[in-house]
Amino acid sequence: MFALVDCNNFYASCERLFRPDLVGKPIVVLSNNDGCVIARSQEAKDLGIKMGAPAFLFDKLFKDQKVHVFSSNYALYGDISARVMNMLSSYTPDIEVYSIDESFLRFDGFDYFSLQEIGRKMRQQVTQGTGIPISVGFAPTKALAKMANKIAKKRTETGGVFVIDTREGLEKEIAKFTIDDVWGIGPRHFKMLQAMGIRTVQDFTRLPDAWVKKQMSVVGLRLKHELQGIRTLDLEDVKPKQNIAVTRSFNENYDDYEWVKERVITFATICAERLRKQDSCCNVLQVFLLTNSFRPDQPQYTPATTVKLPYPTNSGIELAHFAEDALKRIYKSGFGYKKAGVVVMEFTPAADAQLMIFNNSNPKHGNLMAVVDKFNHALGQQKVKLASQDLDRVWKMKRERLSPRYTTRMSEIVTIKS
């Protein structure tokens, strides 16, 4: 059996941890630049605030309804997530951390245990230990565990735990569960299925395999089997990433080469940092720029270029150079740039980077970067930078409603007045 454990309204719940005055109040968390709503407490959902909605459209509603608005605080969410996952891993050695707020757990050899009971205990322990409410769904496949989790969340009488472990139970649930709520069915496939009169999971599982494969590829076919209770997916190991992207929107449009260059160089050094973290070097680097697509009245230009590097590297200095060269080739003045990004691809393990006779990555960079990483780890991100980066911290993301990093900064620890 698999369990899918999911933190309820995770970011909103994190914001509430150190603000008990917000219990029962509507909370939303915004994306970078305070742009879109990316998390909502139940109370905020009830007000009709939609996921992904641009925040400025809701300014009035936020004020009228006294919605508590937060900029995203990933230092906090990441730390709380680690604590939750750590607790969950005491229930079984087989755990896959699927996202910041979800884990799949596999329960092999638990035939004589009550999963219902285990789920209740998990909820109780995680709530007590971290303050984060969770929902737990158990089922014989991952896709069904996802479904069970949604049922646990939706039906209050389940107490946040739902188990699908019999054929009859499965049949009963798939006859009711609608297809748009299924993990792996996105808006496109939903529309197609809906047009054919497919409404429930049961309808979907009755489609012929060949048709599903033709229309939805092997991914869709696997999903169909999963929903029938046939196990086709197992827990996945943490794999090193195949691509690393650092992209940001700017608070306004910029038409200044030096300014854009600084951003692109900074993104490249962050890519390099992330590469070193997983012991990879990259062989290909891509730089792209975007003008503001929400303003069709302004001239649009969305160039991108991909460079094959002469040798694999994870040196921030070298990647900064390559990124700058790439930028030079695509940058044109006369446009208002709203977003830029650097993507690195085609990794090789740092340990077996191919040496070349004439054209080597500077061997001293390895040691230098190790020291830079050490400093930045101890002193905070981007304390040690390249001179070509923004040393005066001119560039700031809009984060007007940022909560303290309660659990990871001594200086921001909660104050109790008594």
Add this chain to the structure above:
DNA sequence: TCTGGGGTCCTAGGACCC
């Protein structure tokens, strides 16, 4: 005025090889 930032996997079609 203001609109996030990451990822993965799969397929089709073109270009090339013998």
Add this chain to the structure above:
DNA sequence: TCTGGGGTCCTAGGACCC
């Protein structure tokens, strides 16, 4: 009119996830 039978690699685009 008829025109082999395999392959691989790459890219763009589509679909999905959080």
